[in-house]
Amino acid sequence: MDIFKWIERELKPKVCNSVEFFYDEMDSQSDYSLPIIYRPFDASKRSHWRDRGSLFDYLFSTEGEGKKLLDFGPGDGWPSLIVAPFVDEVVGVDGSPHRVEICTENAKHMGISNVKFIYVEPGTLLPFQDNSFDGVMAASSIEQTPDPKVTLQELYRVLRSGGHLRIGYEDLGRYRNGQEREAHLDKIDDHMCRLTLYDRHIDQEFARMYKIALSMSREEIIKFFSENGDSLSFDLITIPLLEKVCSTITETLLCSLTHPSGKTFVSWLKEVGFREVVPSHSGAWFAEQLFAQYSDEDRPRDIDAIDSILRPLVKIVVQMAAPISVNPMITAIK
Ligand SMILES: C[S@@+](CC[C@H](N)C(=O)[O-])C[C@H]1O[C@@H](n2cnc3c(N)ncnc32)[C@H](O)[C@@H]1O
Incomplete structure (x- = not known):
């Protein structure tokens, strides 16, 4: 079964807009990198x-x-x-x-x-x-x-x-050739992380994003999904592994966007x-x-x-x- 179908069926994500999904919770959405706004202008960059x-x-x-x-x-x-x-x-x-x-x-x-x-x-x-x-x-x-x-x-x-x-x-065309499906892990605190999975449909011009909150530390999650402790990639996230961590999942969100x-x-x-x-x-x-x-x-x-x-x-x-x-x-x- 497709992993996204499984997430929808088993985790019943709450459907939300991009503001609830991303923007309202970030203190800086540019990671404080913007010249002039956050950093002095540097002509060598x-x-x-x-x-x-x-x-x-x-x-x-x-x-x-x-x-x-x-x-x-x-x-x-x-x-x-x-x-x-x-x-x-x-x-x-x-x-x-x-x-x-x-x-x-x-x-x-x-x-x-x-x-x-x-x-x-x-x-x-x-x-x-x-x-x-x-x-x-x-x-x-x-x-x-x-x-x-x-x-x-x-x-x-x-x-x-x-x-x-x-x-x-x-x-979305820039994600062609292997980046259509992606996984990102963000640490919330020492005991909570969020796993965001991207499902991009480039030719149909839409993307779905799923955010899964897990009460596990970043290190625990990486160790759990990746045998050799490598950083997380989409291919490592499988239904059997998600089934095993189901009890630690506290919330799942879904945001669909037309691109x-x-x-x-x-x-x-x-x-x-x-x-x-x-x-x-x-x-x-x-x-x-x-x-x-x-x-x-x-x-x-x-x-x-x-x-x-x-x-x-x-x-x-x-x-x-x-x-x-x-x-x-x-x-x-x-
Ligand atoms: C990718 S960011 C771009 C921010 C900024 N323009 C930049 O380029 O750095 C998208 C912005 O659109 C805002 N946004 C999302 N949905 C919106 C809506 N329905 N009405 C107004 N703003 C919205 C988000 O809150 C966020 O600030």
Whole structure:
């Protein structure tokens, strides 16, 4: 029998949305790694250049400079908090009350006052009038909502006519070839762990995730599932072994998400009414390529110098149409 069918039949998981499954319980959903928000900018790091590339991507693709932007699903406050210094106002809406708290704290400790974060219950309409925003950013968040197409309709509604929506999305295609099914183990404390199993259906554009809470230590679980004490992989998790630890399982959750491919996003964006939909190159990707062009000695060392190089180039890059398979970034114009 398929392991996921067994889990559903025997463990009767509680069905929940992505906020209950992931986002509401994390203190940082980026593991405190975000440049500027959590760490000082470090010009020697490729990921920090990538972050500046993303900032100018969202700023220019939304034509948001000096304007009022919506950030849908900001997580730890990204990209709201890095974009904020360049715009008039940012409103971040998140379906997790805890994420809203964290974003608000981050804004406070960064001394940013032109951003506010608002909670919106998943599956409900956005608490804004039609045509409220000049631009909308959504970074890896639309596919986390209960109905991504309804989310796109809402983003269309609150965007003003002529406004730009920029979306970045998680393309399930990157998990092809062996990562469709995955296992992750997280320690809750010395006596509790959570095992998360991923069941990705790339071509059908959805993923199911199961989270099993076990009252066992991390070491006990690894020893139990893996004879030689190796780290855990999906292949090691079998029905007979799960049957043996059944009495230690305290809770099982199930979250199903639709993950539209780029092609589906493009057709949905057109269906909800956007007059122009353009998959384009990504500023983040471009900034990484630029980083790699410099030797360690020649690479600019301060953020202002890097910004002045990236700004005009990213402005052009994000307008360049790209094949949908190249970058998971799309601009849609109302
Ligand atoms: C993968 S995270 C992305 C966070 C951030 N934009 C980034 O790129 O680092 C997804 C975010 O979407 C939020 N989210 C999930 N469902 C939502 C919903 N129905 N409405 C608003 N936000 C939602 C989550 O709470 C989380 O903050």
